[in-house]
Amino acid sequence: MSQRKFTNAKIVIFGGPGVGKTAFAVRYITKRFICDYDSDKEMMYTYKLSAAKDDITIEILDTTSKPSDDVMDKHIKWGEGFILIYSVIDRSSLEETMKVQERIAKVKGTEVPAVLVANKCDLLPCRDVMNDDVQTTAGTLDCPKFQISVAESSGGVLEVMEELLCQLKREFVKNVSASTPMLEKPKSKLYSMKRAFKKRINRSHSDTF
Numbered sequence: 001m002s003q004r005k006f007t008n009a010k011i012v013i014f015g016g017p018g019v020g021k022t023a024f025a026v027r028y029i030t031k032r033f034i035c036d037y038d039s040d041k042e043m044m045y046t047y048k049l050s051a052a053k054d055d056i057t058i059e060i061l062d063t064t065s066k067p068s069d070d071v072m073d074k075h076i077k078w079g080e081g082f083i084l085i086y087s088v089i090d091r092s093s094l095e096e097t098m099k100v101q102e103r104i105a106k107v108k109g110t111e112v113p114a115v116l117v118a119n120k121c122d123l124l125p126c127r128d129v130m131n132d133d134v135q136t137t138a139g140t141l142d143c144p145k146f147q148i149s150v151a152e153s154s155g156g157v158l159e160v161m162e163e164l165l166c167q168l169k170r171e172f173v174k175n176v177s178a179s180t181p182m183l184e185k186p187k188s189k190l191y192s193m194k195r196a197f198k199k200r201i202n203r204s205h206s207d208t209f
């Protein structure tokens with residue numbers, strides 16, 4: 001039987017070198033900011049989120065910063081929702097996310113659950129990416145945009161995840177309704193009475209001949 005409840009989410013984090021992909025995943029899971037991680041290692045995290053109706057198992061794939069096209073396509077096919085992170089102090093990282101968006105659009109189309117995240121907003125005095133840059137380099141996916149600092153607090157990270165999970169749930173519900181055959185509407189009492197009456201008339205009619 002196909003699954004009818006939203007209980008799983010597969011999320012992929014893409015972004016250029018050092019933008020804070022690992023910091024984001026670790027912040028979401030542990031609510032802590034740890035300054036240094038093993039650099040550029042691919043990691044899979046699993047996190048159980050207790051929701052009002054059901055628990056949701058969230059798998060988060062923290063990718064390397066420069067995956068080959070084949071590896072990127074494999075991750076895109078695996079993922080259901082995408083977090084595209086760039087750093088406000090590194091303009092080239094914004095361009096990286098544009099390339100990823102094009103790839104996602106090619107593999108999965110443009111209607112994909114995704115969010116675009118500007119990280120390291122605590123370093124705004126050193127910013128290298130202006131708001132106009134983001135508007136003009138909007139990319140192929142029309143996804144919600146966030147400005148956060150993983151270092152400063154968990155708030156932004158939670159907001160991003162909440163938005164993506166909402167998009168994923170919407171997509172899930174859409175797919176379930178599309179795959180469910182339309183159930184026949186229950187007949188009203190009047191309809192049943194009319195049918196019974198018709199049957200009786202037909203029977204008495206055939207009795208006559």
Ligand SMILES: Nc1nc2c(ncn2[C@@H]2O[C@H](COP(=O)(O)OP(=O)(O)OP(=O)(O)O)[C@@H](O)[C@H]2O)c(=O)[nH]1
Pocket residue numbers: 015016017018019020021022023024034035036037038039040041063064065119120121122123148149150151152
């Ligand atoms: N100031 C500041 N530093 C941050 C923030 N987020 C992450 N960093 C730092 O940026 C560096 C890179 O963070 P990572 O999480 O390793 O970045 P990454 O994208 O996983 O890096 P790679 O996978 O190696 O490309 C680390 O030193 C983090 O402490 C932030 O919001 N503000």
